[in-house]
Amino acid sequence: MERRTIQPRPDWQRTVEEQGVVFPLTRYPDGSLRPYWDESAYYAFPPAEVEALEEVVEELHTMCLAAAGHIVEEDRFAELGITDRRLAGLVARSWHRRDELPSLYGRFDLCYDGTGPAKMLEYNADTPTSLVEAASAQWFWMEDRFPGADQWNSLHERLVTAWRRQAPLLPPGPVHFVHSEGDELGEDLMTVAYLRETAEQAGLDTEALAIEAIGWDRLSGRFVDERLRFVRSCFKLYPWEWLATDRFGPQVLDTLDNGGGTGTTCWIEPAWKMLLSNKALLAVLWDLYPGHPNLLPSYLDGPRELAASGGYVAKPLLGREGAGVTLHEPGGRAVLRDEPCCYQRLAPLPDFDGNRTVLGAWVVEGEAAGLGIRESAGPVTDEYARFLPHVIL
Structure with a gap:
């Protein structure tokens, strides 16, 4: 694994925007521009x-499924x-019915x-993002810069x-692809739009919808779109912990409660994915596979x-984009956070020429499917x- 510098393509910004990366440049809090897509x-x-x-990725996914089953069986x-x-109870039922429920991807x-x-x-x-740049933009970059090469993609x-x-x-009818209008950058929108495109290429009928525009029809006991369909x-890029506790959370649970009868909504990702997107999973994995070479010691207490x-690193159970993560160097005093956290052994991100690098390894239907790489200036990927492309040489 090597980091190599290269000259960006002429007019690279317009190129990746046309390929679906709608924010190749974004801003720091002081208003200065920064590259998100970085092909230097x-x-x-x-x-x-x-x-x-x-x-490794496929073994980890298998272990995570075993951990999810353990959480359900041991309550x-x-x-x-x-x-x-x-x-x-609904998450447990979703887990037991997982072969009957669509489930797409993870990172x-x-x-x-x-x-x-x-x-x-x-x-x-x-709700993993950085999908468009991993699946599409970096592939086209490779074809431009390294024709005939390969990529984990x-x-x-x-x-x-x-x-x-x-x-x-x-069920019959279109699949509604949903994102939140509160997404200011457009990352969720471009991810949902891309996944909608893959569904249409598979022959599915689809509709785009903002989650704020979903309505509840009391008479039928169903969620409806803007045209009352x-x-x-529903494929939603909206975390389950929000979906289940928002204003219409009780209705969401109602749509899960009748095992496929009238009023059911088929949610993608299914509710059992809550078990895999919670940092407590890390501690459960360490309980089940202590000393595994691809795991870091992790605890909840x-x-x-x-x-x-x-x-160690203290991670909120449901944090995203590095939010709320605190790093504690060895030899310091143990600090317990007020909020529930997972305490994981500190694994400093590798430093490539002053850049801290994390690999995002994608899984589709349980199989390793691709790689996206992100760099940060500090020790936490925020x-x-x-995002930087990669190539197999």
Whole structure:
């Protein structure tokens, strides 16, 4: 794994915008522009390294499914902050019916520098973003700059195949693709638009809809769109912990409560994905697979031995974009946060020429499907991170 500098393509900004990356440049809080899509450098991998990473990702996904099953069977929902017994029961039912429910994709975040085993930092299996740049923009970049080379990237083909394969699980009518109007950058919108495109290429009928525009028809007991059509299938880039607790949370739970009868909405991703997008999963994995080379020691009751040796990171159970993450160097005093957290061994992100790098390894229908790389200036990958392409040489 190497970081190499390269000259950006002429008119690169317009090029990636046409390919769906609607914010190649964004702003810091002081108003200064920063690149989000950054093709002034790229990462190069040998084939054997990518093959090894693919095996790691698929093993981690299998382990995560086992951990989800353990949470359900041992009723460990409260450790994930799921204290509403009705919601816990619905998540458990969703888990037991998982073969009947469409489920598309997820993204592992890995700490890896080309030497030693990759370490799992977290798994976002409910609302992962940075998909368009990983599936589309970096592929076209490779074809422009390295024709004839390869890339760890079968995302587009696998997503189309997944929709086609899972179409029989969907109820009649269009699949509504939903994002929030509160998304100021446009990241959610471009992700949902791209996934809608893959569904249409698979032959599905689709509709775009803002989640704020969804209505509730009291007479039929169903969600409806702006034209008062039933929302029978809904791909939502809206986290389950928000969906289940917002103003219409009780109605959302009602649509899950009748096992496929009248009023049901087929939500994609399904409710059981809550088990995989919660940082408590990291501690459950360490319980089940202590010492596994691709895991970091993780606990829910405090940092334990990590405070004295190795240091630790405190992560809110439902944080995103690095929000609320605090780093604690080894030898310091153990600090318990007021909010529920996962305390994970500190794994400093590898430093490539002053850039801190994290690998985003994609999974589609349980199989490793691609790689996206983000860089940050600091030790936490936050909302100011940059996306860089990669190539297999």
